[in-house]
Amino acid sequence: MRKLDDDLGTIGRRVLTPIAVLWFTYLVGVLGYKMIGGAKHSWLDALYMTTITLTTTGYREVIDITEHPAAMIFTIVLLLFGATAVVMTGSMITAYVVEGDLTAGFRRRRMQKRIDAMRAHTIVCGAGQTGTAVVAELVQTDRAVVAIESSAERAAVFERQFPNVPVMVGDCTDDEVLTQAGIVHASGVVVCTDDDKVALVTTVLARQMAPKARLVARAADERAAARLRQSGADSAVSPGRIGGMRMASELLRPSVVSFLDQMLRDENRNLRIEEVRVEQGSALDARRVDALRLHEYGTGLLLLAMRARDGAYVFNPPADTTVNGGCHLIVMGDPASVSRMQVAGAAS
Numbered sequence: 001m002r003k004l005d006d007d008l009g010t011i012g013r014r015v016l017t018p019i020a021v022l023w024f025t026y027l028v029g030v031l032g033y034k035m036i037g038g039a040k041h042s043w044l045d046a047l048y049m050t051t052i053t054l055t056t057t058g059y060r061e062v063i064d065i066t067e068h069p070a071a072m073i074f075t076i077v078l079l080l081f082g083a084t085a086v087v088m089t090g091s092m093i094t095a096y097v098v099e100g101d102l103t104a105g106f107r108r109r110r111m112q113k114r115i116d117a118m119r120a121h122t123i124v125c126g127a128g129q130t131g132t133a134v135v136a137e138l139v140q141t142d143r144a145v146v147a148i149e150s151s152a153e154r155a156a157v158f159e160r161q162f163p164n165v166p167v168m169v170g171d172c173t174d175d176e177v178l179t180q181a182g183i184v185h186a187s188g189v190v191v192c193t194d195d196d197k198v199a200l201v202t203t204v205l206a207r208q209m210a211p212k213a214r215l216v217a218r219a220a221d222e223r224a225a226a227r228l229r230q231s232g233a234d235s236a237v238s239p240g241r242i243g244g245m246r247m248a249s250e251l252l253r254p255s256v257v258s259f260l261d262q263m264l265r266d267e268n269r270n271l272r273i274e275e276v277r278v279e280q281g282s283a284l285d286a287r288r289v290d291a292l293r294l295h296e297y298g299t300g301l302l303l304l305a306m307r308a309r310d311g312a313y314v315f316n317p318p319a320d321t322t323v324n325g326g327c328h329l330i331v332m333g334d335p336a337s338v339s340r341m342q343v344a345g346a347a348s
Contacts, residue, residue, distance in 0.1 A: 008100065024083045026050055028176040034080065036071045037063040054082040075221045111166045112180065118144050125172035125202055126192035127158040130218055131241060134190050135162055137264075141272055141335045145180045148172045173201045175209065183210045191217040191233075196224045200231055207232030263332075273304065274338040279347035280325025290319035296343065298337020305330040 029050030030043070037045055045062045052061075053075060065071035121144035124131050131147065138145045139162060147167040149155040155169045170177035172193065183189065188208045188279065191199045196219065203217050217233040219225035225236035249257050263271045278284045294301040305315045309326040323329065329345070331338060 002295065013135060018085065018092045022082075022085045022089045025085050026054065029078050029082060032074050033063055034067065036074070046158040053079050053087055056083060066270065080120070080332050095253060114166070115146055115166050115168075115182050115306075116179065117162055118146065118182050120144070120187040121146060121150065121182065121185070122188040123178070123181050123186050123206075124160045124190045124192060126168060126194070126218075128155050128194065129190035130194075131190070132158060134147060134192060136167060139165065141274075142339070143237055146186075148177060148181055154274060167212065173198060173205060176207060178206065178209055183213070186213050188214045191215070193218065194220070196220050196227075196331045199224075200227060203228050203231045203233050266267075271300075271334060272338065273332045274335075275307075276326050276329040276331055278323055278325055278337065281347050282325065284323055284329075284341075284342040285324050285325040288319065289317050289321045289323065292323065294331075294341070298333055301331055301333035301337045302339065303329060303331050331336070 005234050020090045030046045033046035033049040034041070037049075041063050049061065049063050051057070056079070063071075067073060089176050096323070104230065122138055122145045124134050124138075124145060127135070127149035131149075135145055135147055135158075147155075147157060147158060147162075147165060148170055149167060150169070150171055155167050158165075159167050167255050168177065168181055172178065172191070183206060189210065189262055191202045191206070193199050193202065199219070203215060206213070206215055215233050216234075216235045216237065218230045219228055219236040219238045221238060224240055228236040231268075263273075277282075286315060289303065289306075292303070294303060303317065305313050306317045306321065306323065307328040307330065309324065314321060329341075331341065333341075
């Protein structure tokens with residue numbers, strides 16, 4: 001919460017302090033004119049005199065000071081000091097609003113409230129090219145996501161591209177920043193920074209703070225990937241290696257690559273290959289493949305493979321294959337249909 005405290009401290013220094021000085025001046029003026037006017041004049045008269053003095057309005061004086069030199073000196077001092085306080089307070093508030101600091105402070109507080117209410121979301125560390133691609137896929141499949149970016153400029157670009165995704169400007173190797181991003185309640189963390197040292201520290205810290213979350217990290221090469229996995233990452237991805245495999249696939253199997261690209265970019269059907277975990281005691285547990293009734297969860301839902309509890313894959317499982325708790329079903333379909341099937345696979 002350090003960032004929010006800094007915002008409130010800035011508001012106090014730039015706005016609340018001059019306002020407090022102005023109110024103190026106002027109070028001194030009211031008390032002074034009440035003492036000058038005595039019993040013949042009310043507190044309202046003193047308030048009126050203070051108001052027309054500080055605002056330099058020039059209306060009729062209800063408390064006559066022309067015969068009182070001390071009262072005239074008091075008015076001169078109050079006028080000079082008070083008028084300066086009024087001008088400074090007005091300029092401070094105007095500058096603060098025009099510069100957007102006040103709006104930004106309230107916006108950050110609203111964003112923090114949104115993050116605090118999130119559960120089972122994904123934290124993406126690094127809003128560069130890789131991080132942006134990760135967030136785009138998460139948003140496309142209706143996943144809740146929070147981004148962390150150290151560069152304010154890149155964060156601003158990211159925010160314009162994903163206006164509904166909370167983005168925090170901070171260091172992902174700072175435990176306070178990860179706490180503000182809700183890592184305790186996160187289901188996954190993706191480390192997309194291009195600095196292997198930063199990725200390593202973030203991986204270790206994230207694993208300590210969220211031992212049950214799935215953690216995927218970006219690695220420059222296989223050596224870095226091995227270190228990241230040893231540090232707690234469930235998976236380490238090398239963009240260079242993936243890029244090479246993609247180029248080879250474009251050469252050897254262009255139709256397959258074209259199909260996968262079309263599936264990922266299709267805005268109408270929004271097809272995805274997803275996994276459904278089957279918990280023991282769920283509606284999918286101990287059922288044969290032909291009894292799963294995939295059409296009940298959505299049209300076009302296709303079972304591609306099944307991963308057994310021992311990690312072995314069964315591709316295109318036969319109709320008499322039994323689905324047991326602890327296995328994963330690899331299916332293809334739209335996110336809504338997959339989500340309904342995931343609910344059915346969860347423990348009741």
